[in-house]
Amino acid sequence: MKKKPLKILAIIFLLSLIFNLYLSLSSPYLNNDKSYFNLRVIDQIKNTGLPLFYDELSYGGRYLIVQPFFHYLFMILSFVPFYFNIFPALLVSSLVLISYFIAREITNDENSSLITALLAGFVPIYSKTLINQFTIYTLVLPLIAFMILCFIKLEEKKYFVFFIIGGIILSLTHSSSFLLLFIFLFYILLVNVENIKLIKLKKETLLFMFFLIFMINILFFRKAFFQYGLDVVYGNNPLFNTINIFQSFYLLGVIPLFLGIIGLYQGFFGPKKEQITLIYSIILGILFLFLIRLIDIKIGLLFLSFGLVIASSLAIKNFFVYLDKTKFSNSRRLAILVFIIFFIGLSFLPTYFNYKEEFTDLNDFEWLKNNVDENSVILTPLEYGHLVPYFSDRSNVIDSNFLLAPDPIQRYHDINLIYSGWSYNKAIELLKDYSVDYIYISKDVKNIYNIDDLPYLENEECIRRIKESIYQFVC
């Protein structure tokens, strides 16, 4: 392996890492309330050695299903200060390295692989789903990417071992492991359709992986299956996001989208290669999950962006091949420079500007911890659900752990009604139903519901303001 490309790769990796760390460490709080749930699970493991099985502060008490690998891993790393910022940033940046090696396998070209690595480091969707978040996807996405790399190089024994270990880790980490199953199902289908000869080891390993992922997930979700049957797949989730096509294009990044589609087109009509079929399978697997609404839109776009970035490598390589045939063959460096300018304008800056601090001031939650009865129930919107147990050590009404939760769809609609409805009586009835003691309504919450205050407030008979952003329910 040449040293120069590796040096450039290291620089790209460092740039991505610095970028992620800068955004993470300059924010006062982690984005996404689920980050704080993960921190709670780690605290629980530190204290008891076991993850949370029953969360008495969530929904007023409920059972949880936690696939614990992520939490145990970070519990081990928790001696490092800011481990919840540093290691996720490292994992996200590792996509640069993995993408480079996958692209090199596909294109066999250093330049296009390096450009692909650069693209992989800065995708606008990362700002919404990965950066400054302590979520499982910071581990799952690089792990799936790494497993795809291992699968490409499965004939080498070490990659075979990595693939098996990766499969076990993934199954123990998150149900996204099913995504990998779908990717490989499409892969088998396409390989057969295209008459590509697949080595026996790959077939056998895929068969094993299918059973492994299935078995481990069934072990974890046994209780949920008994409670909901197959409704586990769809049921209990109040959030049915619809796709905004243009926003999705923006989040995927203009360059990966444009080059990715060209790459897929060229791959389709070019000589059929096993690796290209694998890229197709990634895209088709995710689109299929979108179609049957089995994947959250943002998470789906995250995985799709990875597929498109890898597909871009084909278009980039073909562009350089084409360039070499024209009279501009000496202008390779200039082309790269132009590409970098485009990259800054269309990938780097959108990724930077797309990032927003989700929580600006959570001091009121800490105030609640010190000033209200410990059995109190605090009402917040869904997006703030996990903050209540973490910062206030009090019970919430709803959070984003929907599986096994009591009636989250109804709760979600009721909470929307309490915050944005006009009926005082209805609000009182619902607040009593959920035994709410305090209502959290900060500026950000008001922005979520597009309100200036609780719309039905007339007097302070039942709902009294005790702080700028906290009401007490006394009836």
Added chain:
Amino acid sequence: MKNALEGLRKAYISLFASPYAIFSVGLVILILPYFFRGFALHGQESYFFKRISEFILENNIPDYDFLSFGGRAFFYSMGAPLSLVIANLLFKINITNLLVFTPTIFGFLSLAFFYLILRHFNVKKNTLSFACYMLVLSPPFLYSFTHFTSFTIPLFLNLLGFYFIINEKKKINHIAVAVYFLLTFFDAVHILFGLLLSLFYFYKTKNLKRFIPYSFVLLFAMYLNNHFMKYGLDITNHRFYEYFFTFGGVYGLSIFLLFLSFFGLIWLWKRKYNNLIYYIFLISSLVILLLNIKYLVYFNMALCILGAYGLKYIYKFRWSSTIIRNLTVMLLIGGILFSGVSFLIENFKQDPSDELNDTLDYLEKKTSPRDVILTHEKYGMYINSISKRKNFVDFNKVYAPGSKLRFFYMEKVFHSRRLDELLNLVRNNRVSYILITPEMKNGLVWNKDNEGLLYVIKKNPDYFNLVYDKDGYEIWRIL
């Protein structure tokens, strides 16, 4: 590595493939739940059969059941209650003891006949043992024989009948006719399996002439069954997940058995259309299964045999990596074990619990025989059998008067927050008491303390009086 595996295979054959090992393991698995929940009745069906059998013992077969659905025509499958009554009269063993101990005996004998049938067809020792272990670990088999259900006797009779058919002695063949005739008193699906299995056996052995007397008996049994029970094929819609135990079905298939059966099919396909008869048998079984979910207990047996061949196929297949082969085989066996163990764990707890039993006893003591008690259908049978009172609904929906309407009313009562509507419904249906269990309050019916009926009864003490409140079980009297 290869030598080590060969050693392991030999050790398996000598240790686990012997009939002693199979029957010992089978017996232990069948008895295991009793050690956890005690030697007592378990599950709604056991209580239902106890009530019906005792009623027949005391009053002959009645025309009317005063307790189920507030009163209904006595249209039940009579095979199991009559068998219990006859056994009681012959052996002087009380009904409860029969209900507790016969499932284990029939389960053990069924396993034995399953083994003997497979041995008759010269199935190799290790495949035979795999099939037997898969059977004893399969949820449909465990459901049938870890407590008394409507499958306990007919499943055994079907295996017994078929074993008698394949026996070389003619006299024993004739007994099969009598055994099959007994199926008249059970659901049509059991007769259908007998018919299908014997047809395929005689076709396979090119002896269709011999099928004629059996088919005559079985078709006559089917006619009689339909004439008296009027259930027909008992075709009802079922949700997809109910077919799989792994996804929450009560006695569904293990998904891993299905995977193994898929490989069994690949093994069958090696001889292409020479095995056509087996494909037709499987397809016919699948069609019956889709029409009647009770056929699952028979389909499961077919899958156990197919799965055993599937396991053998996977093992014998030339893998490029022995590690992957071993891991895959281990995973699949683990999956089969997991389903069986999960089923046993789910059934270790006594049903009904001691707390529910106390509540039901209270109902018996403090209410009048004319009172109708409303609760979730899951407890309906216990209201009849333990409290000896009329229920509003229970699991025996077929031929129940206005059952759909009753279930609709039940839902309405549980979820209505309008006092007038609620009172109208309960009074029109002569409901005097409402039984609320912790399970009902924790997801079975409600998710919140103040939801629907829970809200109304708490807010209206003039109309609803809490007469019993212990361990989360509540009895409300309607004033």
